[in-house]
Amino acid sequence: MSTIYEALGIPRVINAYEVVSMYGGSVMRPGVAEAMAAAAEGFYHIPTLNKAVGRRLAELTNNEAALVTCGTAASLALAAAAVSSPERDEILVFRGQRNPYDQALTLCGSRIVELGYPTHKAERSILEEAIGPRTAALVYFAGGVFERYALSIEECAGIAHSRGVPLVVDGAAQVPPKENLWKYTARGADLALFSGGKGIRGPQNSGLIVGKPGLVDTIARISAPHQAFGRPMKVSKEVIIGLLRAVELLLEEDYDRFYRSMEEGLGRLLAESGSEIFESLRIVPTGRHGQPYPRAVFTLRSRKPGARERFMDALLNGGSPPVLVGPLDECDRSFYVNPFGFQSRDEYAQVAERIRQESRRWNDDER
Numbered sequence: 001m002s003t004i005y006e007a008l009g010i011p012r013v014i015n016a017y018e019v020v021s022m023y024g025g026s027v028m029r030p031g032v033a034e035a036m037a038a039a040a041e042g043f044y045h046i047p048t049l050n051k052a053v054g055r056r057l058a059e060l061t062n063n064e065a066a067l068v069t070c071g072t073a074a075s076l077a078l079a080a081a082a083v084s085s086p087e088r089d090e091i092l093v094f095r096g097q098r099n100p101y102d103q104a105l106t107l108c109g110s111r112i113v114e115l116g117y118p119t120h121k122a123e124r125s126i127l128e129e130a131i132g133p134r135t136a137a138l139v140y141f142a143g144g145v146f147e148r149y150a151l152s153i154e155e156c157a158g159i160a161h162s163r164g165v166p167l168v169v170d171g172a173a174q175v176p177p178k179e180n181l182w183k184y185t186a187r188g189a190d191l192a193l194f195s196g197g198k199g200i201r202g203p204q205n206s207g208l209i210v211g212k213p214g215l216v217d218t219i220a221r222i223s224a225p226h227q228a229f230g231r232p233m234k235v236s237k238e239v240i241i242g243l244l245r246a247v248e249l250l251l252e253e254d255y256d257r258f259y260r261s262m263e264e265g266l267g268r269l270l271a272e273s274g275s276e277i278f279e280s281l282r283i284v285p286t287g288r289h290g291q292p293y294p295r296a297v298f299t300l301r302s303r304k305p306g307a308r309e310r311f312m313d314a315l316l317n318g319g320s321p322p323v324l325v326g327p328l329d330e331c332d333r334s335f336y337v338n339p340f341g342f343q344s345r346d347e348y349a350q351v352a353e354r355i356r357q358e359s360r361r362w363n364d365d366e367r
Helices: 002-007 032-039 046-060 072-083 100-106 124-130 153-162 180-186 213-221 237-252 255-273 307-317 346-361
Strands: 014-016 065-069 090-094 111-115 135-141 167-170 191-195 207-211 278-284 295-300 323-327 334-337
Touching: 014 346, 032 237, 046 065, 046 207, 046 213, 046 237, 065 072, 065 213, 065 237, 072 100, 072 135, 072 167, 072 191, 072 207, 072 213, 090 100, 100 111, 100 135, 111 124, 124 153, 135 153, 153 167, 180 191, 180 207, 207 213, 255 278, 255 295, 255 346, 295 307, 307 323, 307 334, 307 346, 323 346
Parallel strands: 014 323, 090 111, 090 135, 135 167, 167 191
Antiparallel strands: 065 207, 191 207, 278 295, 295 334, 323 334
8 A cells, every 4th residue: 555655655653652643544454444345335314324333333333422523622522512612612712722623613603712821730619610601511622731721521510500501522532441431521521522534444534423312413413515604524334334443353352462453552652762862761651632642752952942843843854754753742853653553563663663763863962
């Protein structure tokens, strides 16, 4: 398959960062593409297909209802449209959870109202006072730093529900663990939104909504193929079936075994890529937002401004194969290798070799 990209002059990148849309999301699980190819044969009534697949996904994920969308940004836009009206057009979002994706909440004409603080924990009274007659929903972005200064999901659900306001949880990148597919709704969310093209490893342009039947049904009615707000957010029959198959495979996966294999691979990678230009090498047990996957962290000795960014750029643009690594949020001299997207055991050795290559080229002025 790489020859298709080679013919277009597009180099293959080893993704040692995250499953991000800019680099095509994740690689689909074996069996998903085959299910999509089978789904491409023939004609089927899409609303009926949506209902049938939704029932199956709800059953698999221990939820009351489910719907396939064309991604989590689309899910945010559809959820906002489903809960909003001319009289209720305000979407509450914790100030410390603002992010580039929340703009999707405004596509239906609603507006975002911030609450809480960007640097310290919010109090219950802040949410209680923020809910007013125009409040359509509270949208909560789950995981890691997003939750640091917000109330818990349970607290948010209790307060919002006492005022007749739904709670929508965006857990786009919060799979793994697979248990989150039902834990957010069990904790009080009316809707929980997930990316199909990240940890689920389904079609990159897919998303999953789970939650209360009334809200899910409303979203389905305003979604494609109906002539309504969500018509531009079309989901093909191939994507619908592909995501269903990906979820089935996810739930069958022995993730503990996969985690151990990643941890062992990173141990070898660190042993093979050590260099005097690094102050320390270590493995951390979780992802950027608390996901259960290990990362190898490299901390440069250099304290020159921008040294980390120059080293990361060299890994991506200075040799072959290009290697995409991630900046560690907690230290501006550190980058990390996340093996979640590795396609073979060989990529551990390839990444170690590229780090060695760029370490040898590291200019004395950078040391």
